[in-house]
Amino acid sequence: MTPQGWTTDQMAARLARDIPDGAYVNLGIGMPTLVTAHIPPEREVMHHSENGIVGMGPPPPRGQEDPDLIDAGKNPCTLALGASICDHTVSFTIIRGGRLDVAVLGGMQVSARGDLANWRVAGQKLGSVGGAMDLAAGARQVWVLMTHVDKSGRPKVVEECTYPLTAARCVDRVYTNFAVLQVDEDGLTAIDLAPGVDLATLRACTGAPVRGD
């Protein structure tokens, strides 16, 4: 039987534990945005948003939205202490110039070599790439937060991606509901396992070889 492993919130919390104090991070739209709430309050972490914000704060209270201030998911946001605003060329200079310590992205598939597919399913005609290719190619560390298997139970960590790639050999870590996987030149290593998930179960649900820690 397939285990449950961590809940989505627990996955986000597990990832948040690994973000160091002082880090500049970009959290992709969707599941990665959940990470913010779990960053320990004693750590000062600066959130970058593609649309020109370094030092993005949490959503505003209802009625206090500023129409000129949104996050990359187009939802109202606020500014944190120390925030700055820039235009798109500077914002992507931050991304493409390797200034972000960590980009956390959602994933459809990750290969054993760290290829990432997260923008379009195979055969789909219209897709949106947004800043995903820039983040995947440019951030110092790319961490993927996703469920371990898809809705049909198929592994999302695979030998080779069958969906169109976002970037090749870019992923450093994968955080799923079953495990934390480190991605190196020579493949995948499980560096943490969710409660109720052992290495044999993890291997059965993964489309590529996984070493134990």
Place this chain on the structure above:
Amino acid sequence: MIDKVVASADEAVAGVRDGDVVLVGGFGNVGVPVHLIEALVRLGRRDLTIVSNNCGTGETGLALLFKHHLVRRACASFPAQAGNHHFVAAYESGECELELVPQGTLAERLRAAAAGLGGFYTPTGAGTDLMAGKETREIEGRLHVLEQPLRGDVALVTAFRGDRFGNLRHRLSARNFNPVMAMAARHTVAEVAEVVPPGSIDPDDVHTPGIFVDRVVQVGEAP
């Protein structure tokens, strides 16, 4: 005397011609020159190439250009999103083609055009479907893709404040693509919430220098 201020959005966009490449500022619905877009719809120029991060949602802004069948080609990073039915209809009927561009590559192609560069190599998109048909080169051991400059015939941008010299001050995340698009077109039109007397925007606070701006129109209620 230099005075780039015009009385109406219609007057501001009157120079747009059929087939023009039109750069449109904004990200989502923030910083989008909605009054200039509405004026462009009234002008009825056709076969436009629209360069913008998104392709509009609902019944306002960029969506109107697709609704009124004015766009032959869209160049965007995030066209597929909820509420984009007018773009989808134009795309699926074959009336409008799409060039999908990574967001940072879109910004940098505009910047390259603005700066008179012949293009640039970037690792973004290397090894993906978006590399198809492009020159590649290995630089410092990493595969790079050659990207071309992206110049506009016209740019439609927004700002918070503008003066008769065309100096613009943007506000918060409404800045986004507006400064680079203002610099990347032959003719730039800015809609501003408020036209202010020259000198009242501190020169240190001008985000887009007026040398890049040809027309300014006030569209907001002056506060």
